[in-house]
Amino acid sequence: MTEHYDPKALQAKWQRRWEELDPFRASEDPADTRERRYMLDMFPYPSGDLHMGHGEVFALGDVIARYWFQRGYNVLHPIGWDSFGLPAENAAIRRNAHPAEWTYANIETQANSFRRYGISFDWSRRLHTSDPAYYRWNQWLFNRFFERGLAYRKGGLVNWCPQDQTVLANEQVVDGRCERCGAEVVRRELTQWYFKITDYADRLLDDMATLEGKWSDRLLTMQRNWIGRSEGADVLFRVEGREEPVTVYTTRPDTLYGATFFVVAPDAALADEIVAPDRREAFEAYRAEVAKLSDIDRLSTEKEKTGVFLGVHAINPVNGERIPVWTADYVLSDYGHGAVMAVPAHDQRDLDFALKFGLPVQVVVHTGLADPGETGEATAGEGTLVNSGPLDGLAKTEAIRKIIEVLAGQGMGRAAVNFRLRDWLLSRQRFWGTPIPIIHCADCGEVPVPDDQLPVTLPDLRGEALAPKGVSPLAGATDWVNVECPKCGGAAKRDTDTMDTFVDSSWYFLRYCSPDYEDGPFDVERVRRWGPIDQYVGGIEHAVLHLLYSRFFVKVLHDMGMLDFAEPFERMLNQGQVINRGKSMSKSLGNGVDLGAQIDDFGVDAVRLTMVFAGPPEEDIDWADVSPAASQKFLARALRVMSEVRSEPGVSYAGGDLDLRKVTHRTIDEVTKLVDSYRFNVAVARMMELTTAIRRAIDAGPGAADPAVREGAEALAVMLSLVAPYVAEEGWERLGRSASVVRAGWPHAEPELLVLDSVTCVVQVAGKVRDRLEVSPEISDAELEALALASEKVTAHLSGPPRRVIVRAPKLVNIVP
16 A cells, blocks of 8 residues: 555445446436447456456456446446356366365455456356356257257267277367366267368368458467468279278369379278278287377377288378288377378388388379489478379379379379368366257157257256266266257257357357347347457467357357358457466465465555556566566556646646646557557557656656646556556546446547657667757758767767668668678
8 A cells, every 4th residue: 555545445435436426337218329449358268266367358348347447438348257167167076076066165255356446347247158048058059059050960080089988179288288187088989979170171261261360370370370370182093992081181283193002091981991801800900009199199200100000001092002901099089081102212100100011102293302212201392293104204283183184084083172270169078058859769869859849958957967977977877868859859969968158159259249048049139239259358278268169159150040150259469377476376386476465465456457567468478577576666656646636627738837738648659559559558558658758747856736647647548548547547536536436438639739849869879879869840851960960979979971770750760881
């Protein structure tokens, strides 16, 4: 606490006022003609109280929301909780309780902390994804996807977390481990539900062009790489003893003449089908070993190559040569068609394999480098085709076009596009999630639960009944599982898996527009008025999970005629991490910082100001390098300045001190531009400079009664409300203003007060500053050059006429001696 500034007292006072005023409620009045703006922060998971990461992201988002309120927009800034998920279930097992108890207690804790933190939420739109009133619409949407062929069930190898005892989507496996618990992921054969996101791969990729300049290049690159579109050819290889040819996808069909062996993924059905009887035992033993490996391990370039000859041969379609068929772990069953042609001279993994097992290496692209069979280094670059029949002498692009033409003419191939993206695996073998609304009937097959019977609510399971057993806990709730088939009335069973919780977050932003709507997941007309989201704020770690899935959902809903936009988030701001002493905060490192304790020590405003002032939003904040105590001292100075104004509210500013008025209006102009361009930290610096200028005017200038002092203090209060709402409100009240500062309106910079009488020009000689000149902002390049060359401080460093003079009037002259 500093003189005249008691953060806790201000927080208690203004929290009560805001509860009474409800100043951030978005208007649905058709007569309200204000421009609508939708500002959204990624909603939190209720795992406990708010942490430092929350403190950063919500402080940054609130800068934008409060700025828009001040600019006079009708702003929607809602809050809710992503409240289904595994941590609640694990807590319930430990406590012998129901997951809802832990979940909703944490939600209330976080809600109280959000109110304390002063975030400008419209609390009337609060939602929780674990409420039946919300997840009813997850199930309704699932049924619509099912009707459109976008939800389907199939068997296959899936990622399995042995600790959490559940399936993981590809996106939830990081470096071969479960992203949540860190356990090593294994592959397991299961029948699961999928969303057919691959049907939208092209649109997900192509539509990113509309996001250029609005999302970061890094984020767009991550999504493009995850979707992984590649162009090449599907080539048909005949396998001896098999009637149907095998399709192989390759991005380099021009190298077909260099294919000297053929590789099938050990977990692909094809391998099991074609293996020769005398090789089956070796194959099955190898397949069992590969099943223990993650995809990351299998694809590692450092791993020693392993494999088994399957005892059969394939026929190279371009030259008729018999090539041996092997199975090897470096080929995945879900890439292309689960089989590849191996061209060892021009692919390093193929070469490593060929050299280990003594397979031939045939160069077909001349690059000028040594023979890969001798050097052990594959030549994968551009070059001229050789040893390739009709392709000899052609460059890569022309050779690809030519070979596809030849293959198509022979009925042995065609041009093709492939994607790295795989369909979204959404089944989870856990309890605390949305039940999949499907009933399995022996006669009718998969039958959706009728819409009028939704939601399918969760049974009352708790404690040990939720413990992982390799199947969903719901499977043990026999009274819940056993039902009549909605179609034939016969005995049937409910699906016992729950949905991936990313389903919940793939459309929640649409529900905020009409959270109490009961005739659909959202009121279509309200979403058309508010959507898409103008500004979304959250971590870049969601690039290939939440953000990609949300884009997919919106495109499907657009195709269903429910949305008139195809991208959910117009602009995206990704914040950095809050770290401590150079490392991510963790209990094991002992470097954790408690947000609540920081607020207790320094006050909400000081913590928020520190978060915003620390650096550009996208950069990490090292809490060891910042000072909330210094922020608290600045806020005390700012509040004291606003408290000492002696002119009356409404006084004409025109007769005020001109120098201070110019500082104030230049600050308004700069802060406006800085906030618009997300340079919030620099905007805070300008507010600090204005505070100093007002202080100087009070103490050594025209005095506290000068109208310019009031003008500066009122502008400061409004601008400061973006980052320090409690101090801003208190200062506004002490300035004699009765309404909340939220309703003050953004100050206007008068153009005539932005004109500078003079500017400082820096003069450099050989890159070193030698003089500073006060010059007219209208000075010409020629006039400025003459002044610089006449400076004694400059001529002292010149031995003769300069070789070159670079002038950037009015601020820079660079002289090259």
